[in-house]
Amino acid sequence: MSDPISLSDVTVERDGAAVLRDISFALGASERLAIVGPNGAGKTTLLRTIAGLERAKAGRVTLFGKDCGSEADFRMARPRIGFLFQDSDDQLFCPTVAEDVAFGPLNTGCTSEEAFARASEVLGTLGIDHLGDRIIHKLSGGEKRLVCLAGLLAMRPDVLLLDEPTNGVDTENGARLRDRLRAFGGAMILVSHDDGFVADMANRALVLEGGRLRAAEIHEHPHMHSHAHVHTLPEGA
């Protein structure tokens, strides 16, 4: 089987300036690749290029063994790629949680019953089935993030592209997010500034800097450190 995603010598320009330069890498079927780098390095652009929202100026984007160049090519591949956007409000546009999660399956030809059955199943695996009937714009940031992910998982994708998945997520919902992502069987590309999350989730890492990709490694080591602390004073002190 061919790799779900492979890029070779991809260059993306915006306003005449190259944002990504000669990017080449392949993502294996169960690989969890972290892409790290400073702000503005082009991480989001890279994900957008894979999803076909940004077109490569040069190079080849190959999704599931097929070269993709036109909107029609990408349209075929998109249902197999779940792209989690940075801002949940961009992704959630339906009135209620259940409707939003069912949106993807309905687009890919599921009947209404199937789509809503899938929605409640996915919400269940995320531990948020109680949110089904809630109005989306009244959810908390963490809940919105989980609902976004549910909307992607309901399409049963082979690959997840996660752009800052832990942004604005509280501890409790963060734990649900991690548990569910760990249980995901497919491949994953994650872009995150949350080092703990990256170390926890990824099994390979690349650094993107100035539009170029370099190999990196994830390692763990103890730090000797000293830092200032703030403690509350005892009552009456």
Add this chain to the structure above:
Amino acid sequence: MIALPGDMRVRLVTALILVVAISQLQTIPVAATVLAAAVTVAVMSGIGGKAWLRMLHVETFMILLFVTLPFTVPGRAVLTIGPFDASAEGFTRAAVIACKVSASVLTIVVFLGSVEAMRLGAALHSLRVPEPIVRLFVLTVRYLSVIGGEARRLQEAMRARAFRPGSNRHTWRSYGNLVGMLLVRALDRAQRVEEAMLCRGFSGRFPWQKPPRLSRSEMGFMALATTAAVLITAADRL
């Protein structure tokens, strides 16, 4: 307490029928009776204090009618202030309009006031309202609070940098920038929302759910409302 039908289509259609009938009333006795009935129903269906407060806004506007209409509608003078005569016909017309508007607003509040606007989309679509209009409506409601939040944060940031609005060039220019920034951001967001939809396989056709069939009691409810509408129209004209 009165239990209203849960189906949004029934609520929308019933409210529409009643409001159309009420808006055509011409005589005070019928209009006043309808208003009394509307108030009774509103009280019995337990609309919240917020809804009554909203009524106050409407009534404030009604005062304007009582101030202007008597002096502009020709007829028998009942009151003279300086060179201006207030006519009895003008007072009557103002009273009829006040009754009709209040009753209509109450009807809408009772039927739709407690409904999340977002839930009306599917109902509007199944009532054959053109899809682009429904989609505009639903997305507007969805993103109103998001864009409102952005506007609030921008304004707070302006205040945090010691901005104090006055009537001067600096203020107008700053507000111009604020509005411009909101427009630019809203456009960007619209773009991203569309892209997110594309990523989930959207191909231009919105997958609306098929609405459930109306139950017999819901049909009965609409028939009842239609009868009431015919009755008040008849009482008014005969």
